[in-house]
Structure formats: C-alpha cells, structure tokens
Amino acid sequence: VNTLEQLQTEHAPWLARNFPEQTAHQALLGAMEELGELAHAHLKAEQGIRGDDKLHMAEKIDAIGDIVIYLASYCTTNGISLEEAVWTTWEKVRRRNWQRNPLTGQIS
Numbered sequence: 001v002n003t004l005e006q007l008q009t010e011h012a013p014w015l016a017r018n019f020p021e022q023t024a025h026q027a028l029l030g031a032m033e034e035l036g037e038l039a040h041a042h043l044k045a046e047q048g049i050r051g052d053d054k055l056h057m058a059e060k061i062d063a064i065g066d067i068v069i070y071l072a073s074y075c076t077t078n079g080i081s082l083e084e085a086v087w088t089t090w091e092k093v094r095r096r097n098w099q100r101n102p103l104t105g106q107i108s
C-alpha cells in the first residue's frame, strides 16, 4: 500500500537534491499555483475551449497530483507529517453532519 507517509519519505531526498534551499513557503506557492491550474482546467472545460474533455480531465488529474506532492514538500520543509495531518483532520471532519446540523455540523 502506498501511503502519504511513503510519498513524503520518497519525496524528501528528491527535494534535498533538487531544491536544497527551499524556504518555508515555496512549496505553498507551488501548491497554490497548481490549484490555479486545476481551476484553469475546469474553466476551459466549461467554456469548451483549449482542448477537449479528455485533455481537461488529464490536466485536472495532473494538477491534483502536483498539489499533493507540493503539500508533501511543504510538510517536509516545515517538519510536519502529511500522513498525520490528513488523518488527524479527517477524524474530526468525518464526525460532522452538515445535513443534520447545517449550523455547526455537530451531531451531539
């Protein structure tokens, strides 16, 4: 099973080799740039320009992959476990029920 921990572990030496001077926020900027590319793919698909649905879907998938990789990069540079961050937060989010309680999401 490939995990986010494995991704971060494999990415760390790649980062050290390629961007040894990465500052705390550079990967954040990269992730935001990729979010822009994801938005770009949605917009152009909706407008029916700059390629067909197949191309836009491929661009969306590529952007999503890049976003997660940039987040792994950000976590490494800032001493955060991506795996832990995701699961810790998911444990909170999974308990919310916005259908039952549209105001707070709390179920009890």
Ligand SMILES: [Mg+2]
Pocket: 034, 037, 062, 063, 066
């Ligand atoms: Mg990209």
